[in-house]
Amino acid sequence: MxxxxxxxxxxxxxxxxxxxxxxxxxxxxxxxxxxxxxxxxxxxxxxxxxxxxxxxxxxxxxxxxxxxxxxxxxxxxGTCESCGNPIGKMRLQAAPRATLCIPCKTSQERR
Missing domain, CATH: 1.10.287 (Helix Hairpins)
Structure with a gap:
């Protein structure tokens, strides 16, 4: 990476x-x-x-x-800045700049 x-x-x-x-x-x-x-x-x-x-x-x-x-x-x-859980290998491969896991990113986008 x-x-x-x-x-x-x-x-x-x-x-x-x-x-x-x-x-x-x-x-x-x-x-x-x-x-x-x-x-x-x-x-x-x-x-x-x-x-x-x-x-x-x-x-x-x-x-x-x-x-x-x-x-x-x-x-x-690889650690979510919001909840501290792992972001996930597949997400990091798709979006290497990701700072949030999928649930936190989804929640952020809904706001």
Whole structure:
């Protein structure tokens, strides 16, 4: 699991760097918008918002992955943060960043 998570960290950092570069390009190219019709302005805004969303998602995944690595290092990986029960091998294989067992996650999502 550690090796997979470490690979994910590298990949997510690359994605963040790429997204940041794309966002800088979008902001630089957008200029003041003079001469753009509404469709052009809307397309640029949509593209910018999408790039920001992708960067935020990658940043969140990176944080979760780094937290999972910390939990491996301190020995708490695989233990539910809510109830203290084991998370379960199948869940960790499907979601290696999981911090809650299935019953606790289900309960959290219902709130």
């Amino acid at each position: 550690r090796t997979e998570l470490e690979r994910d960290v590298v990949q997510l950092r690359e994605e963040l760097a790429h997204a940041a570069s794309d966002l800088v390009d979008l902001l630089r190219d957008s200029g003041d918008g003079a001469g753009d019709d509404q469709a052009d302005a809307g397309a640029k805004t949509y593209e910018r918002e999408q790039e920001i969303s992708l960067a935020n998602n990658a940043r969140e995944m990176l944080d979760q992955t780094e937290r999972a690595l910390e939990r491996i290092a301190d020995g708490s990986y």
